[in-house]
Amino acid sequence: MQGIQDIKDQQLIKHFSYINGSWHSSETEFEVTNPANGNVVAKVSNAGIAETELAVKSAKSVLKMWSAKSANERAGLMRNWFNLMMQHQDDLGRILTLEQGKPLAEAKGEIAYGAAFIEWFSEEGKRVYGDTIPGPSGDKRIIVIKQPVGVVASITPWNFPNAMIARKAAAALAAGCTFVVRPATQTPLSALAMAELAERAGIPAGVFNVVTGDDARGMGKVLTQHPDIAKFTFTGSTGVGQSLIAQCATTVKKVSMELGGNAPFIVFDDADIDAAVQGAIVSKYRNAGQTCVCTNRIFVQESVLEHFTEKFTAAVAELSIGDGLSEGTTIGPMISKTALDDVNKLVTESVAAGATITLGGDNHPAGENFYQPTIMTNVTNDMPIAANEIFGPVSPIISFTDESDVLAMANDCEYGLASYFYSRDIGRIWRVAEGLEYGMVGINEGIISNAAAPFGGMKQSGNGREGSKYGLDDYLEIKYLCMGGLDK
Numbered sequence: 001m002q003g004i005q006d007i008k009d010q011q012l013i014k015h016f017s018y019i020n021g022s023w024h025s026s027e028t029e030f031e032v033t034n035p036a037n038g039n040v041v042a043k044v045s046n047a048g049i050a051e052t053e054l055a056v057k058s059a060k061s062v063l064k065m066w067s068a069k070s071a072n073e074r075a076g077l078m079r080n081w082f083n084l085m086m087q088h089q090d091d092l093g094r095i096l097t098l099e100q101g102k103p104l105a106e107a108k109g110e111i112a113y114g115a116a117f118i119e120w121f122s123e124e125g126k127r128v129y130g131d132t133i134p135g136p137s138g139d140k141r142i143i144v145i146k147q148p149v150g151v152v153a154s155i156t157p158w159n160f161p162n163a164m165i166a167r168k169a170a171a172a173l174a175a176g177c178t179f180v181v182r183p184a185t186q187t188p189l190s191a192l193a194m195a196e197l198a199e200r201a202g203i204p205a206g207v208f209n210v211v212t213g214d215d216a217r218g219m220g221k222v223l224t225q226h227p228d229i230a231k232f233t234f235t236g237s238t239g240v241g242q243s244l245i246a247q248c249a250t251t252v253k254k255v256s257m258e259l260g261g262n263a264p265f266i267v268f269d270d271a272d273i274d275a276a277v278q279g280a281i282v283s284k285y286r287n288a289g290q291t292c293v294c295t296n297r298i299f300v301q302e303s304v305l306e307h308f309t310e311k312f313t314a315a316v317a318e319l320s321i322g323d324g325l326s327e328g329t330t331i332g333p334m335i336s337k338t339a340l341d342d343v344n345k346l347v348t349e350s351v352a353a354g355a356t357i358t359l360g361g362d363n364h365p366a367g368e369n370f371y372q373p374t375i376m377t378n379v380t381n382d383m384p385i386a387a388n389e390i391f392g393p394v395s396p397i398i399s400f401t402d403e404s405d406v407l408a409m410a411n412d413c414e415y416g417l418a419s420y421f422y423s424r425d426i427g428r429i430w431r432v433a434e435g436l437e438y439g440m441v442g443i444n445e446g447i448i449s450n451a452a453a454p455f456g457g458m459k460q461s462g463n464g465r466e467g468s469k470y471g472l473d474d475y476l477e478i479k480y481l482c483m484g485g486l487d488k
């Protein structure tokens with residue numbers, strides 16, 4: 001059985017929090033387990049409020065030094081970090097699979113995706129341009145400069161243990177901010193490996209800090225309420241995000257929230273059905289359906305319903321379930337038994353409400369955290385499987401006849417993160433793209449996220465953007481300089 005002992009560079013496996021450039025042990029430890037088999041992968045020190053406060057203090061103490069560096073200097077160090085991540089892509093991918101479960105090819109893809117944000121923002125940090133604005137009178141000039149917001153704190157989820165940190169840290173560091181992250185309890189090892197490589201890259205002590213611990217609430221209070229933190233950025237569920245926004249209100253922090261989703265995937269009758277099937281497979285079953293941009297509801301126009309469902313079912317039946325480190329696995333385990341039970345409950349309740357299981361629909365014999373890739377038909381938009389974020393490998397298919405009806409159903413939800421549709425009709429493409437109340441729209445495309453594009457949601461899917469020039473703005477303050485008394 002492959003395990004942590006097979007990682008080539010054993011120095012990437014860290015057990016302590018990384019604060020102010022050194023590794024901090026705590027009095028107690030917590031276990032990181034492999035969701036594929038329940039084996040303990042490693043024990044990690046259980047930091048708490050005191051260590052979190054220390055990390056904030058260290059980030060504050062080097063803020064002036066880091067922000068005073070030229071964008072070029074910061075870019076050079078970040079480029080080193082990017083290179084090291086890519087050089088260690090295989091090891092980082094294996095660590096990620098061991099603690100999170102996704103297939104190794106996907107895990108390595110996540111490392112490349114996360115590293116791409118570090119590369120992209122290292123370059124974009126050189127383009128923090130200001131502005132000059134014509135003044136209201138001859139003796140005045142208006143100048144706009146942009147400056148780093150200050151110390152940035154973040155909390156990240158388990159579903160992308162590397163990339164959710166990289167997306168935030170890259171923009172923050174490029175803007176001249178310093179950074180503290182508390183990764184999810186289930187996946188601290190990827191975060192600590194990133195810290196080891198940040199140190200090797202020459203990023204100065206205190207600029208990038210990682211505190212690992214299972215006291216989410218206590219550590220979260222420090223990260224949302226500490227007066228030395230200027231900005232808080234979170235990726236996770238909408239419910240937790242709502243309470244963290246409220247906590248940030250007491251010190252009026254800037255906040256960015258990447259929260260839950262309920263992505264519609266619409267197949268119109270003029271679509272390329274083979275392309276739509278492929279798009280639905282990648283947008284639904286990647287990471288065993290545990291991504292915020294995962295297709296959650298598949299709407300298919302009635303005249304192509306049978307054709308699409310047949311081809312889609314055949315493609316889903318080809319997916320190979322197993323340990324993410326086994327050759328050929330395309331779907332790994334779910335993160336936990338609780339997560340699996342939640343999915344099972346949505347399926348069972350929806351069957352009771354009239355839905356039909358066409359494929360799968362139950363636990364998979366590969367292990368207690370494995371769920372069969374599932375397809376459900378005869379689903380309506382109000383059934384539990386459609387009304388909730390599934391976060392598992394289940395595709396509910398809903399039929400429709402009319403473009404305006406499907407738009408209304410797609411938008412009838414509190415989320416607004418990703419959406420997808422397949423059509424070859426240019427008029428329809430514009431109407432539907434403009435009509436979807438979502439921050440991101442994949443048009444004839446099932447994989448839409450990359451470092452150059454603004455990732456983020458509308459409605460209760462959050463606010464702010466990660467990636468792209470818009471993502472850098474989230475870590476910058478606009479300062480207006482009014483120069484007066486210029487008359488002779």
Ligand code: NAP
Nearest residue numbers: 156157183184185216217220236237240258259260261292
């Ligand atoms: P979650 O329960 O909200 O947890 C996310 C993070 O918040 C974890 O680090 C967790 O710590 C921490 N946390 C939980 N309760 C907290 C509290 N009271 N105070 C402070 N921190 C707290 O979400 P999840 O179930 O792990 O992740 C799945 C969710 O994330 C889904 O809704 C998904 O859509 C969303 N997501 C969104 C995006 C996006 O970009 N929009 C990307 C990925 C995921 P512990 O690990 O200790 O519980």
